[in-house]
Every structure is written in C-alpha cells, then in structure tokens.
Amino acid sequence: MSKYNGTVFIVDDDDDFRDSMQWLLESDDLPVKSFSSARDFLNNYKGDQGCMLLDVRMPEINGLALQQIMLERDIRLPIIVLSGHGDIPMAVTAMKNGAIDFLEKPFDDEVLIPLVQNALKKSDEILAAQQQREQIHQLYETLSRREREVMALVVSGKANREIAEELGISPKTVEVHRSRVMSKMRAESLPVLVNQAAQLES
Secondary structure, three states: OOOOOOEEEEEOOOHHHHHHHHHHHHHOOOOEEEEOOHHHHHHHOOOOOEEEEEEOOOOOOOHHHHHHHHHHOOOOOOEEEEEOHHHHHHHHHHHHOOOOEEEEOOOOHHHHHHHHHHHHHHHHHHHHHHHHHHHHHHHHHOOOHHHHHHHHHHHOOOOHHHHHHHHOOOHHHHHHHHHHHHHHOOOOOHHHHHHHHHHHHO
16 A cells, blocks of 8 residues: 555656656655556546656657646646756746646656655645535535525625615525525635635636
8 A cells, every 4th residue: 555645647758767767656655657658648547646747758749738638638637847958948838837846857866756745745635625626516506596696796795785685685585595505505704605606616
C-alpha cells in the first residue's frame, strides 16, 4: 500500500528517460503509470487521481496541446512540465496555462521527489474541492423554484423587504424561504451561502 494518494503519470516519448523516472519514483513508493505519447495517455486514462510529469516537446501532440485537451476534457491533474534547454519558452507558456512547476532536463533526481509530493498534495486539494462542489450541486437540487429565486436575491445582497417587493410576496414569506434555503444548503451563515453560490457558477 503506497503512502501517497494518486498516481504519477509520466508522458514522455524518450523510453530511457521514462524508465529511469519510473524507477526513481517507484523507489520512493510512488505509484507510476508511463505513456510514450499524449495520444497513448488520452486513450488509456481512466479518470484516476494523481499528477503528471509532462514533456513539452513530443511528436504529433506536444505537451502544450495535451495540456489544452486536458483542460477541455476537465482532466484536473497538477502538471510538472519537463523541458529541454531550448524548450523554456514552451514551459513558461505551460505554466501560464496552469502547470504548477517545470524542470529543465537534465535535473537532479533529488529535486524531483519533493515536487511530485507537492503535486500529489495539490491533487488531494483538487479532489476535495471537486467533491465539495458536487455536494453543493446536490443540495441545490433539493431547493424549490421559489427557494432558488430567494437564494439568488439573498446572495446578491438584497434585504428581505426588497426581495419581498421584487417577488410580490410578504417579508414573512421571504423569511420562511430564506430559512429553508439556509437549512437545505447546510449553510451556517450568509457568507457560506454566498461562497456556495459562487461554486455553483464555477
């Protein structure tokens, strides 16, 4: 049983480099899956949690293109970009597109392990945030149409009296709906509800 959550996905067309990286990471008890191309990864990825070591310069689909495809497919893996000396501008672009770090080849093996450990922690955070978003959506689905209307107006900062005027109901009725919204959404306070509403839109 690994001491880490998630898998390290290595995507690099250099067989020797891939093998040496796999050996290094597995020696630190890290679960690893290696792919010789971006297409190989896309065809075999099953949605597992983890992080990625991604070579930016590969034939057919390069690292930047794979990163874009992953964004489009909502594949949320923290990415550490691997670049040769001439690929630094590509690595910088990858960072701007959301990669969390980059390493210039050749690099010291001791540098890699802490970066991968950090990326896997980031993966845990992404998974927790995703689960929280899903729970918020499930709670929101339990609201009636009127409760959703009241919630939208509450989080926009309107007072009960203003909401009552806008919806053509009494302030007392607004209060009842508001209380139900807070209860169903499991929101202990207005700032929590506002945060939930923001996550529903993200």
